[in-house]
Amino acid sequence: MVAIADKAAKPGSRLQFILDSPAVLGTIFVSPAVLYVLVLVGAPFLLAMYYSVSAYTIYSQSYRFVGLRNFIDVVQDPVFRQTLLNTFIFTFGSQIVGLILGKFGALLLLRPFPGRKVVRALIMLPWAVPVALATVAWEWMFDSLYSVINWTLIALGIITRSDAPNWLGNPHLAMLCVIMVNAWRFFPFAIVIFLAGITSVPQDVIDAATVDGAGFWRRNYQIIVPMIAPIVVVGLIFGIVFTFTDLSIVYLLTNGGPVGATSVLGFEGFQVGIVSGDVAHGAAISLFMLPVLFVLVLVMLRSIRRQEI
Amino acid sequence: MAAGGSRIIHPVTRRRFLTGAGIGLTAAGVVPGLSNPFVARALAQTKTLTIVQWSHFVPAFDKWFDQFAEEWGKKNGISVTVDHIPEQNIAARAAAEASAKAGHDLFMWNGAGGAHLYRKFLVDMTSLVDELEKKYGQVSTIGRQIAYNNDDKTWSAFPDYYINNPGIYRKDLWDEVGMTPDTWDNVRIGGAKLKAKGHPVGCSLGHSNDPSLCWRGVLWSWGAAVQDKEGKRVVLDSKESVEAVKFVTALYKEAMTSDVLSWDDSSNNKYIDSGVGSYIVNPLSAYRTAQQINPKLADNMFFLKCPKGPAGQMVGAASNCYGIWKFAKNKDAATDFLRYYAANWVDAFKASTGYNMPIFKNIVPKPMPVLDNDPTSHPPDKLKITETSDEWCAVAGYPGPAWPATDEIYNNFIINDMMTKAATGTMSAEDAVKWATRECEGIFKKWQQV
Incomplete structure (x- = not known):
């Protein structure tokens, strides 16, 4: 008793008491992350917001407020409207393809087979390989002269050299190519999401459904998919946000061509704001993503909550 | 331990952890501070x-x-x-x-x-x-x-x-059709003959530097331009521009393949170096590569000034x-x-x-080394024609100054897209010129307000 009383009377105990408080300690531990987000995400974001309503260019660094003029200029440009449409097609196209591939990939990887661990590791490669490296490899595969895809199709006698598709030269095929490359990058992530979801479904639920006569499709689409929907939606939010804001694949594969058919908001914002130095209009183009993503994420999160209830 | 000695293991409590971490962080902060003056002096x-x-x-x-x-x-x-x-x-x-x-x-x-x-x-x-x-x-x-x-x-x-961007052509192939690609019309007519033999012309219609420079040259050679001499006004919407665009449409349809729609800056080099292409507009890097990978082919590659148009002979640089x-x-x-x-x-x-x-007139006296007599080329004076390229090359903005608006037009590939829209039949030549003019005027208006 005495010893305890002596200890309690030691100087510095007040600091120790504060550090013993989970609330205080939690705040201390979380604060670097909060600071990181504020400094490296929050501040640039607010600056971009201000740039978009200013007259700021690299040539003349004027912070003069111009209201919504930049946004009006941007919307009136038919190239921008085409770019906005491209962005939606690119984002949702690649997410749909990625999800389908992810679902089937997960189902295949759930089944035991020799070398499954190696296959599981290898299938993560598209996600792990640096985007620049992967895209350059794809560029060669779509090359107008040396396309390995065309070469294979010609060798198999399916097409002739004169019929060979110009993957990156035809506007529709070029869009398909950027979608496929992005889906290829995204599908390992989708596999992980689906695997995590499917393995969390209790086996007795599946067994019960099987006993009740549910076949493969019914088990999958009326039991498993609804049960794992919340986790899939979270993965989808990640995919949509990252794709909507991405410019790397388009920049490396098509440079927005042919005739702007694959130009997306991130690429257009970069060309105008950074390459040409019109930071204000570049910021306005980039910030067009914000309300779209905000609404989309809100709707998706609400749908998850509804499903959980 | 191995000898069986006892060792008291102190559990890492939160308090101990914080104390240790605090000491560590303090040391990490103080040590560079102490050493900084010495390091700074050494760097200075x-x-x-x-x-x-x-x-x-x-x-x-x-x-x-x-x-x-x-x-x-x-x-x-x-x-x-x-x-x-x-x-x-x-x-x-x-x-x-x-x-x-x-x-x-x-x-x-x-x-x-x-x-x-x-x-x-x-x-x-x-x-x-x-x-x-x-x-x-x-x-x-x-x-x-x-x-x-x-x-x-x-x-x-x-x-x-x-x-610079001279014309690089396969002399052996062009000799077969009895022509020289020294004018744009010859490029189109001879190119059509060579396309039929499996050796098309290779001028890119993609999103990169080469087409931006090549097609500006066509505009200038037809007497058209994006802006006036003072750089104040967009003058693209002209009869000359429409004629230039019509020419590019004909060149694409008659002498080229759709391959050119997807090209980057290395593609036309690969096209001629592979033995397929018969003519490109490009710096001499395509030729230097050919010298390394296929010397025989390189011997058949020759240089000309950029082709002549009805109103001049210019190309972008x-x-x-x-x-x-x-x-x-x-x-x-x-x-x-x-x-x-x-x-x-x-x-x-x-x-x-x-x-x-x-850039400076006498910094490399003429006859210029390498270009006048290149021991690696056969004949050695093959590159001589490029010595005069400052007479037939200009940068984006010509005949006016280059400034942020002309650079943005360049960076956004508007001239390339104008040509491609007409060449692929997406728009008529007249509409393509009007579309490009509107885009250029929007950019001019924006930069003139800065």
Whole structure:
């Protein structure tokens, strides 16, 4: 008793008491992350917001407020409207393809087979390989002269050299190519999401459904998919946000061509704001993503909550 | 432990952890603070010069330049660092350095723009350029377009060189059809004959530098232009522009394949080097590559001035210039280096194998080394025609000055897309010109308000 009383009377105990408080300690531990987000995400974001309503260019660094003029200029440009449409097609196209591939990939990887661990590791490669490296490899595969895809199709006698598709030269095929490359990058992530979801479904639920006569499709689409929907939606939010804001694949594969058919908001914002130095209009183009993503994420999160209830 | 001795293991409590972490962090903070004065003094004793420039298409030039810069540094007690970055990264790097007000001392822009857009961040180089003009002759029109500011008669950068775009053709193939691609009409007519033999013309209609330069040349050779001489007005919507676009449509349909729609800057090089293409408009890098991978093919590749059009003979050229940031740590060393570099420009020219074309009239005396007599070429005077390229090359903006609006038109590939829309039948030539004019006017209006 005495010893305890002596200890309690030691100087510095007040600091120790504060550090013993989970609330205080939690705040201390979380604060670097909060600071990181504020400094490296929050501040640039607010600056971009201000740039978009200013007259700021690299040539003349004027912070003069111009209201919504930049946004009006941007919307009136038919190239921008085409770019906005491209962005939606690119984002949702690649997410749909990625999800389908992810679902089937997960189902295949759930089944035991020799070398499954190696296959599981290898299938993560598209996600792990640096985007620049992967895209350059794809560029060669779509090359107008040396396309390995065309070469294979010609060798198999399916097409002739004169019929060979110009993957990156035809506007529709070029869009398909950027979608496929992005889906290829995204599908390992989708596999992980689906695997995590499917393995969390209790086996007795599946067994019960099987006993009740549910076949493969019914088990999958009326039991498993609804049960794992919340986790899939979270993965989808990640995919949509990252794709909507991405410019790397388009920049490396098509440079927005042919005739702007694959130009997306991130690429257009970069060309105008950074390459040409019109930071204000570049910021306005980039910030067009914000309300779209905000609404989309809100709707998706609400749908998850509804499903959980 | 192994001997069976006992050891008291103290559990890591939260308190112990925090105490330890606190001591560690304090030490990590204090030690550099104590050592800083010594490190700073040591650094101050070593003068530095940092340079950033593109990874040259002729790798031997980069090797020569790095060694040249290092030797200059040794002579002057300055530690020189040269960073080579891909051409596509230059714009982003410049924006980052200007925003941070930190980076390299000497910054090289390549392609189009830079010197005008960043002029408020750059040291006025008028005295250096004046001094060099006295020594090496007047700066060419291209040089003035690259870095001269007409409004206040100053130079915001040192105009280093331009990259020309001669016509490169397969003489063996063109001889077979009995033609020479010296006019655009001949390129179209002879190209159609060669396309039928499996050797089409290869002028890109994609989103990259080569088509931006080539199709501007067609506009100029038909008497059309994007802007007027003063750079005040967009003059693209003209009868001449429509005729030029109609020509490109015919050239595409008759003498080229749809391959050209997806090309980047290396594609036309590969096209002619593979033995498929019969004609390209390109710097001599395509030929140098052919010399390495297929010398026999290279022997059949010949050079001509860019083709003649009905109203002239012009083609676009890529610009290269060095700027010194106002926030550079060693402005004097950067200026001294450029002065020394200019004094050794003939060596630089040789190292580039005739790729870097001079801006100052007499900096490389004619007949020019390499181009006049290239021992690796057969015949050795094959490249001689390119000596005169400052007479038939211009940078984006011609006949007016290059400025941020013309650079944005260039960067957004508007002229390329105008040609492609008409060539692929998406729009008529008239509508394509009207579309491009509207885009250019929007950009002009925006930059004129700045």
